[in-house]
Amino acid sequence: MAVTMQVDIVSAEGQIFSGKAEMLFAQAADGEVGILPHHTQFLSRLKPGTVRVVSGDEEQHFYVNSGIIEIQPSMVTVLADSAIRAADLDEAEAQAAKQRAEEAMANAKSETDIARAQVELAEAVAQIQSISKLRDRLHKTGLA
């Protein structure tokens, strides 16, 4: 039996994942981190991206807009600002959001508009990446 840690992924509007995992990947403030059990205490801001939870042969993907990750030797807590299961994401929606963000950036008037558009763009790109990663995986496993 592999060493596991408790993983909880929650957003303000509900619990998303709770269970044991052997490894977890997340987009921390300074780059992607891979967490194994007995990791030292770690607290970071999360960037828009995918949180991957590995337990056994199974790997689950969760898309996180932004949030906080806290790591204790025996547990990982992801406080997501808003998170949805990666498989539920609609690629067309993400593309449309990206397009909207780009359009908004093209004719942005104030600085706040540009900032908002940049955030939207970053989120859309992360969503698309998350989807294509998921699709690659599905291809490999022959599910798609």
Add this chain to the structure above:
Amino acid sequence: MAGGSKEIRAKIASVTNTKKITKAMEMVAASKMRRAQARMEATKPYVEKVKRVISHVAGAHPEYKHPYTQTRDKVKRVGLIMVSSDRGLCGGLNSNLFRKALPMLKQWKEQGVEVELALIGNKAKTFFRSYGGNVVAAVSDLGDTPHIEDLVGTIKVVLDKFDAGQIDEVYLASNEFVNTMAQNPTVQKIVPLEAEAKSETHWDYLYEPDAKTALDLLMRRYVESVVYGSVVENAACEQGARMMAMKNATDNAGEMIKELKLSYNKARQAAITQELSEIVAGSSAV
């Protein structure tokens, strides 16, 4: 006498209509309450987890102490976030909460502490418009499914004032959901946090990008989630209180209809008796 019974009949019809409406509102509130309760349960894991993280932070030996965990010696101004419902017809829900908060407002006034109000919901706005007070932020019309995005602005106003040293403590007044029939108005201090400092440990986190940014975000998320949680809880309370209020109204309407029917029948009988005695009197006179 016939005129009297006609009036009573009209009254019965109008009360019956009212009863139908209150009955419908009761059932709507009951179904909305179930959904609101489910939402309330859904927000709990986040608040629990943030609290857990914060208790870990309190147990750590951080290089950086966040201002939200530091009690200030002198409290000159306080912020009060008041959570109320948008609509009425929910019994004493809002007035009980205001009644709970007023003694605190008075006490602060006596101590020379200024109060800045952040109001959530229409009812608080209406109340403080007539009561007076220094309102710095307000949000209303959140609907049945409040979203955290709608509250962020209001919370930010209050927290920014705390950061700038313009207020020294932040309180939150809202209703606590006891069960479907009971709501408990509460006022609690949310900032600064009363963190149980058990500093036997000697570890600290690795922070990314740095301690201040990470802790700042964590503390803000904490306050946001607590306020959001109480707004969602208050929404469940509102539906519960409305359900009870409407149930009472329906019962009262039923009673009223019963009484009105009784007096209608009495009036009808009296009219018949009178008519009969008039006929008898008329025939004996012939």
